[in-house]
Amino acid sequence: MQRKQVVTSLGIILVAVNMRLPITAIPPIMAQLQQATGLSATMAGLLTSIPLLTFAVVSTAFTKLSRRFGHVPVLLTAFLILTGGSLLRIMPQVAPLLLGTLLIGLGIDGGNVILPAIIKDRLPERPTFGVSLYTTSMVLMSSLATGAVGLLTQRFSLRTTMIGLAGLSLVSVLGCLLLMQPRAAQTAREAQTVKLPQSVWTDRLAWLITLFFGIQALLYYSLVTWLPNIFETAGYSAVTAAMLVTLLQLACLVCAFVTPWFAKSTNGKRWLLWVIGVGFTLAPLGILWPSHVLWYGVTLTLLMGVASGFSFNLAVIFFTQKTRNPAETVEVSGMAQTLGYLLAAGGPFSFGLLKSSGGNWTSTLIICGAFGALITLVGILIERRQHIFSR
DSSP states (O other), rough: OOOOHHHHHHHHHHHHHTTTHHHHHHHHGGHHHHHHOOHHHHTHHHHHHHHHHHHHHHHHHHHHHHHHHHHHHHHHHHHHHHHHHHHTTTSHHHHHHHHHHHHHHHHHHHHHHHHHHHHHHOTOOOOHHHHHHHHHHHHHHHHHHHHHHHHHHHHHHHHHHHHHHHHHHHHHHHHHHHHHHHHHHHHHHHHHHOOOSOOGGGOOOHHHHHHHHHHHHHHHHHHHHHHHHHHTTTTHHHHHHHHHHHHHHHHHHHHHHHHHHHHHHHHHHHHHHHHHHHHHHHHHTTSSSSEEEEEEHHHHHHHHHHHHHHHHHHHHHHHTTOOSSSHHHHEEEEEEHHHHHHHHHHHHHHOOOHHHSSSSSSHHHHHHHHHHHHHHHHHHHHOOSSSSTOO
């Protein structure tokens, strides 16, 4: 591998470190945050929903900014904003905590939209390798943070933990600087001169990719939010239910390694789609079976975790494989994440409302199964087209 590719790969890894960690690190220490700031339970829910809504609202703005100023300069600005948000969250007050979370959402969204385009630009012959670096680093650090922040808070203090999270944000700033090679200036000029034949918002394949991304995001965030309650209702203990959700996260991590290798071929992607279909369709319906034997719950959780991991990674790969240049990639990425995260933000709320009105999780699990069948069909339709704007 050439030196420039090594530097690019390291930059991608360091940027991806903070692409999910600042969000997933908060739930394990939510009780301590509420005690320190006086944050109500209702307001505490905003610490998860604010970033998702931010992803939906500003993704298009990052698309336009990167087209005007270049991918890497805008990415660097996004992570400087994220760092500022992390510093604000050190203060034990409600207003700085919420404002910091908003700024963190802005920063992460910049990475969500722009990093796939940088991978397409810097690693044009090995985009799946770049996606693997990105998603593996993101999921690994997210999983480690979920397990570590609670222990750090107990051993030291909440303030020390928040300072540590703010310090970690600088890692991604360093990653942006590594990506700031001479090539970046050329990319900025190219981003201004490349003209798309039409708007991606009028392209059928772009809409299919958007729907695929949105369904996987909705199912992932809804399952992570409600699975502990669902498993407890099914007869598992609270400890076992929490363990099963952790297992789901670990299954996502394994998928980040292997998805790109299968995605190199058409047959490989078809295999992934069928696994996604089985995991998202049969596993939620399987919870309806009146059994709370541990091995059965583990099996269902692994199926859902593998489906979540494969579908997210495949969605990002679609951004790079179904576009012909970084300009198209950033446009499709921005469109998919604008509408996709808007759909995802409503998932946990809608599923909770459905459970409240029906008194059980049956309707919710059936709807999850239906979405599992739909995302499989959408993926098959995506694979029938080579690129956006192609006939």
